[in-house]
Amino acid sequence: xxxxxxxxxxxxxxxxxxxxxxxxxxxxxxxxxxxxxxxxxxxxxxxxxxxxxxxxxxxxxxxxxxxxxxxxxxxxxxxxxxxxxxxxxxxxxxxxxxxxxxxxxxxxxxxxx
Amino acid sequence: xxxxxxxxxxxxxxxxxxxxxxxxxxxxxxxxxxxxxxxxxxxxxxxxxxxxxxxxxxxxxxxxxxxxxxxxxxxxxxxxxxxxxxxxxxxxxxxxxxxxxxxxxxxxxxxxxxx
Numbered sequence: 001x002x003x004x005x006x007x008x009x010x011x012x013x014x015x016x017x018x019x020x021x022x023x024x025x026x027x028x029x030x031x032x033x034x035x036x037x038x039x040x041x042x043x044x045x046x047x048x049x050x051x052x053x054x055x056x057x058x059x060x061x062x063x064x065x066x067x068x069x070x071x072x073x074x075x076x077x078x079x080x081x082x083x084x085x086x087x088x089x090x091x092x093x094x095x096x097x098x099x100x101x102x103x104x105x106x107x108x109x110x111x112x113x
Numbered sequence: 114x115x116x117x118x119x120x121x122x123x124x125x126x127x128x129x130x131x132x133x134x135x136x137x138x139x140x141x142x143x144x145x146x147x148x149x150x151x152x153x154x155x156x157x158x159x160x161x162x163x164x165x166x167x168x169x170x171x172x173x174x175x176x177x178x179x180x181x182x183x184x185x186x187x188x189x190x191x192x193x194x195x196x197x198x199x200x201x202x203x204x205x206x207x208x209x210x211x212x213x214x215x216x217x218x219x220x221x222x223x224x225x226x227x228x
């Protein structure tokens with residue numbers, strides 16, 4: 001069935017360093033890949049997304065890359081700050097039917113000051 | 114706040130009781146989703162509405178679960194005869210097709226604890 005694997009499950013970085021989170025999806029029909037940030041006790045918030053016709057997208061310190069052949073996509077955060085500490089989820093969906101999201105299991109990012 | 118809202122935010126109930134949660138989506142959004150999130154996991158899809166029609170239900174949604182969206186606006190999720198395994202965060206999300214993508218906006222969730 002549809003599946004999204006996400007690694008690592010936890011990630012600690014020093015403030016100012018970069019963080020990379022990787023996801024792999026199984027459904028070749030997937031063509032939209034959002035990333036959500038969830039702080040403790042709060043709702044998931046969209047931080048960046050990418051469509052399958054684009055290989056990379058950047059928004060200030062955040063970037064996402066997509067390799068459709070390998071079914072991999074990654075989140076890159078540069079110049080990390082303590083407020084980047086949160087759980088990050090990747091998701092995949094296809095432009096058909098319900099557009100339901102299949103989420104990864106999450107990465108807990110801790111930025112050490 | 115014009116985002117997705119959910120009520121209640123927290124619910125503690127005893128095993129065997131029925132509970133009902135409400136979700137109010139962003140007003141112009143025609144698509145509404147329910148997800149369940151357990152500790153340390155990503156949200157898992159439960160069901161989906163387009164306007165008032167329930168178009169897909171996950172295998173996770175046993176016959177004790179029922180969801181409605183009677184007028185294509187707010188939605189309710191009812192769990193009958195709750196079990197301890199139902200303890201989780203129940204998230205609602207809504208979306209509107211824009212620029213060829215289906216961005217879902219999430220509510221704050223209802224955290225359910227079944228004792």
